[in-house]
Amino acid sequence: MVEIRSALAENACAVNEVLEGLLPLSDDPEARLIEAMRYAVLSDGKRIRPFLVTASASLFDVTPSYALRVAAAVELVHCYSLVHDDLPAMDDDELRRGLPTVHVKFDEATAVLAGDALLTRAFEVLAEPATHSDPRVRSDLVVELARAAGADGMVGGQMLDLLAEHHRLSEHEVTRLQRLKTGALIGFACTSGAILGKSSEAARSALHAYAHDLGLAFQIVDDLLDVEGDPAELGKNIRKDEAAGKATFVTLLGRERARHQSAMLAEQAVRHLDMFAEAAEPLRALARFVVDRRN
Ligand code: GRG
Numbered sequence: 064m065v066e067i068r069s070a071l072a073e074n075a076c077a078v079n080e081v082l083e084g085l086l087p088l089s090d091d092p093e094a095r096l097i098e099a100m101r102y103a104v105l106s107d108g109k110r111i112r113p114f115l116v117t118a119s120a121s122l123f124d125v126t127p128s129y130a131l132r133v134a135a136a137v138e139l140v141h142c143y144s145l146v147h148d149d150l151p152a153m154d155d156d157e158l159r160r161g162l163p164t165v166h167v168k169f170d171e172a173t174a175v176l177a178g179d180a181l182l183t184r185a186f187e188v189l190a191e192p193a194t195h196s197d198p199r200v201r202s203d204l205v206v207e208l209a210r211a212a213g214a215d216g217m218v219g220g221q222m223l224d225l226l227a228e229h230h231r232l233s234e235h236e237v238t239r240l241q242r243l244k245t246g247a248l249i250g251f252a253c254t255s256g257a258i259l260g261k262s263s264e265a266a267r268s269a270l271h272a273y274a275h276d277l278g279l280a281f282q283i284v285d286d287l288l289d290v291e292g293d294p295a296e297l298g299k300n301i302r303k304d305e306a307a308g309k310a311t312f313v314t315l316l317g318r319e320r321a322r323h324q325s326a327m328l329a330e331q332a333v334r335h336l337d338m339f340a341e342a343a344e345p346l347r348a349l350a351r352f353v354v355d356r357r358n
Pocket of ligand 1: 107108109110111141144145147148153160217218221244245282285358
């Protein structure tokens with residue numbers, strides 16, 4: 064039985080060390096940019112996506128330092144998305160991970176640049192030889208992360224999210240939006256271990272299916288926490304979707320059905336891991352954590 068909270072904390076420690084190394088302090092005149100990047104990244108996130116990378120890589124005996132660099136790259140992209148999502152032009156949030164958002168702490172232009180530089184740093188990390196000895200694997204990682212983060216993934220989902228302020232979405236449309244906005248990056252995190260380990264197509268498909276159900280379960284819980292979570296525990300303001308009049312899984316299904324649906328999806332996610340037997344215990348524990356979490 065994996066104790067998920069300590070496993071997450073242990074992995075976060077290792078990933079944080081890599082992230083620190085990737086964002087060294089500087090005394091160049093542009094150091095303010097690095098400070099803003101470090102502020103965005105080295106804050107107290109759950110590091111779920113990095114955990115998914117290292118847990119999936121451990122199924123295929125991947126060199127740990129390779130997995131940690133990919134884990135760090137995914138977290139850099141995730142943090143960039145949070146910085147840009149919090150901007151006044153998007154969600155206009157003042158609190159993130161219990162701290163003032165980057166544009167509040169620094170300024171709007173610096174937040175835009177910090178997000179841009181985090182995104183580009185992520186791709187630099189994947190392309191560097193230290194991420195894998197085989198250049199084809201590195202190129203595969205770059206292509207897959209670009210697809211997950213770009214117009215056919217997270218950024219496309221964010222566009223749909225902005226449009227949802229003016230248009231009441233159906234359950235099918237909300238599912239598609241969230242599959243792109245949060246699901247695509249979670250999908251990359253889960254399948255990156257298979258890419259690093261040059262796994263069979265069957266193993267990669269199983270991880271893809273796990274990620275699909277996990278991503279939706281994660282988002283439904285995110286919607287539930289937005290109406291019933293504790294802002295102090297969450298480290299961010301709540302009821303933003305309601306204020307913007309956006310359809311969410313909670314407005315569409317109601318709390319009871321949303322809770323039931325998230326638990327069902329997490330169990331379904333776990334069932335996709337059968338082929339990995341004992342080795343997938345951390346991924347199973349993570350799926351259960353995602354539906355029980357309070358932040
Ligand atoms: C602006 C390009 C661009 C994309 C934004 C992912 C995203 C798209 C916005 C984030 C806003 C948000 C609250 C999305 C819901 C799901 C989500 C990504 C929650 C935050 O992830 P956690 O809970 O956060 O893993 P921590 O802080 O623990 O890393």
